[in-house]
Amino acid sequence: MSQIDVPDAGPAATPATAPATVRDEPETRGLTVWAEIDLAAVEHNVRTLRALAPSSELMAVVKADAYGHGLLPVARAALRGGATWLGTAQFAEAFALRDAGIATRLLTWLSVPGSDFAGAVSRDIDLSASAPWVLDEIAAAAAAVGRTARVHLKVDTGLGRGGAYGADWSVLVQHARVLEAEGVVRVVGAWTHFAHADSPEHPTVLAQQDRFFEAVAEAERAGLRLEVRHLANSAATLVHPSAHADLVRPGIAIYGLTPVPQVDDDFGLRPAMTLRARLALVKALPAGQGISYGHAYAPTVDTVVGLVPAGYADGVPRNASNVGPVLAEGRRTTIAGRVCMDQFVLDLGPGSRARAGDIVTLFGGAPGEPTAQDWADATDTISYEIVTRLGARVPRLYVGGPEGGA
Numbered sequence: 120m121s122q123i124d125v126p127d128a129g130p131a132a133t134p135a136t137a138p139a140t141v142r143d144e145p146e147t148r149g150l151t152v153w154a155e156i157d158l159a160a161v162e163h164n165v166r167t168l169r170a171l172a173p174s175s176e177l178m179a180v181v182k183a184d185a186y187g188h189g190l191l192p193v194a195r196a197a198l199r200g201g202a203t204w205l206g207t208a209q210f211a212e213a214f215a216l217r218d219a220g221i222a223t224r225l226l227t228w229l230s231v232p233g234s235d236f237a238g239a240v241s242r243d244i245d246l247s248a249s250a251p252w253v254l255d256e257i258a259a260a261a262a263a264v265g266r267t268a269r270v271h272l273k274v275d276t277g278l279g280r281g282g283a284y285g286a287d288w289s290v291l292v293q294h295a296r297v298l299e300a301e302g303v304v305r306v307v308g309a310w311t312h313f314a315h316a317d318s319p320e321h322p323t324v325l326a327q328q329d330r331f332f333e334a335v336a337e338a339e340r341a342g343l344r345l346e347v348r349h350l351a352n353s354a355a356t357l358v359h360p361s362a363h364a365d366l367v368r369p370g371i372a373i374y375g376l377t378p379v380p381q382v383d384d385d386f387g388l389r390p391a392m393t394l395r396a397r398l399a400l401v402k403a404l405p406a407g408q409g410i411s412y413g414h415a416y417a418p419t420v421d422t423v424v425g426l427v428p429a430g431y432a433d434g435v436p437r438n439a440s441n442v443g444p445v446l447a448e449g450r451r452t453t454i455a456g457r458v459c460m461d462q463f464v465l466d467l468g469p470g471s472r473a474r475a476g477d478i479v480t481l482f483g484g485a486p487g488e489p490t491a492q493d494w495a496d497a498t499d500t501i502s503y504e505i506v507t508r509l510g511a512r513v514p515r516l517y518v519g520g521p522e523g524g525a
């Protein structure tokens with residue numbers, strides 16, 4: 120039942136070592152688990168995406184703490200790479216960007232009645248409206264603050280999530296015209312989001328695109344003077360040039376992960392996040408000794424195990440038990456037994472020379488390292504969730520930018 124590939128120990132003169140990319144540097148001393156965030160990769164990925172959509176501006180989507188990578192350092196790296204807009208779902212993250220001194224265009228889009236629209240308007244943050252009540256709250260906030268609010272009207276072209284659907288779009292457009300005439304609101308954008316952009320051949324992609332441009336035409340006929348029309352997420356940026364419009368909105372691709380893993384092309388993107396840990400304990404266990412809660416794994420031979428101090432509180436999925444890939448001693452192995460809240464175990468094999476303190480890599484982008492996509496495949500999810508769920512207690516160490524030197 121061993122799921123561990125136990126290779127030969129190799130000649131004694133050349134002990135198995137992790138690849139040269141593993142840093143064993145003073146700043147990681149004593150850390151149990153940490154994520155290295157390569158800001159040069161973010162910058163490179165944004166530049167790569169801009170080259171793919173050369174006549175569009177680029178909004179770097181940095182919601183959810185920049186997909187777990189760290190909001191401010193990533194936002195600054197994206198701007199260095201040529202992003203001219205930043206986007207977040209939640210207002211608080213847009214406020215954090217502005218309050219940190221970032222002056223670029225910002226869009227935030229997920230509101231409920233009572234959201235701090237005044238805080239957004241006073242910070243010159245663009246807002247999204249999918250329904251008349253949102254426009255009313257924005258208008259009231261703008262009047263209170265004494266500024267004109269910048270608004271993007273969102274049309275549901277078939278995602279069936281946010282946005283005004285069907286005839287509701289006409290109502291939203293007319294309502295926006297009234298508020299524009301009052302001078303409290305200015306509609307600067309129209310936008311939508313795809314349901315199936317990650318399936319390059321899916322017929323809904325073109326149908327949504329057609330519906331979007333119809334909706335835009337209606338808004339313009341009604342007298343709205345739009346600065347930006349936008350609909351392309353990462354997948355559309357990479358594989359649907361006809362959807363680039365005035366502005367593309369990639370998220371996952373700026374982190375170097377592909378939204379279309381079934382397409383055999385990395386588009387020149389470089390993964391920005393590498394998750395590493397130090398072994399907390401290495402010890403011998405006899406054949407048959409069950410490992411970790413529930414004894415879901417037992418070695419078939421006398422072996423050496425390593426305790427990895429990272430668990431589901433750190434974002435290691437519990438359903439990675441017995442399947443999550445890890446690079447240890449320069450070799451790919453698989454989690455042995457259950458992932459616990461703070462730790463899991465590796466069966467390093469009888470020939471292991473590992474010692475407490477050695478670094479193991481859960482995922483990254485260097486040759487031989489498992490990828491976030493490998494973790495997604497092993498745990499039946501998408502790479503987005505693997506990086507975004509990284510726990511708040513995992514330190515992010517920045518390299519490749521001013522935040523981290525190098």
Ligand SMILES: *Cc1c(COP(=O)(O)O)cnc(C)c1O
Pocket residue numbers: 180182208312351352353354368369370371372378
């Ligand atoms: C998250 C999000 C994006 C980015 O999506 P990716 O698939 O990560 O590129 C773009 N637009 C909206 C509205 C989003 O919510």
